[in-house]
Amino acid sequence: METFNIHxxxxxxxxxxxxxxxxxxxxxxxxxxxxxxxxxxxxxxxxKKRRIGFxxxxxxxxEDFDTMMQEEIxxxxxxxPDKFKNR
Numbered sequence: 001m002e003t004f005n006i007h008x009x010x011x012x013x014x015x016x017x018x019x020x021x022x023x024x025x026x027x028x029x030x031x032x033x034x035x036x037x038x039x040x041x042x043x044x045x046x047x048k049k050r051r052i053g054f055x056x057x058x059x060x061x062x063e064d065f066d067t068m069m070q071e072e073i074x075x076x077x078x079x080x081p082d083k084f085k086n087r
Contacts, residue, residue, distance in 0.1 A: 003027040003034065 025039030
């Protein structure tokens with residue numbers, strides 16, 4: 001990071017601000033000792049707006065949603081011994 005003394009910073013402030021606008025930072029010094037930093041402002045990101053309820057009324061959840069296709073799923077995992085008795 002570059003360091004500029006106060007006189008140099010005052011003389012070239014416009015040029016330094018152009019660099020800051022591009023994302024660069026600088027140290028301002030007095031008699032060779034750093035006293036401040038010139039840099040871009042970090043703006044916090046705005047949270048995205050949530051669209052709660054934007055599909056209200058577009059679909060319905062079946063009453064048996066939590067048990068839907070339960071028999072088929074149990075058959076896939078545990079098998080169905082009654083299905084193979086007649087073979």
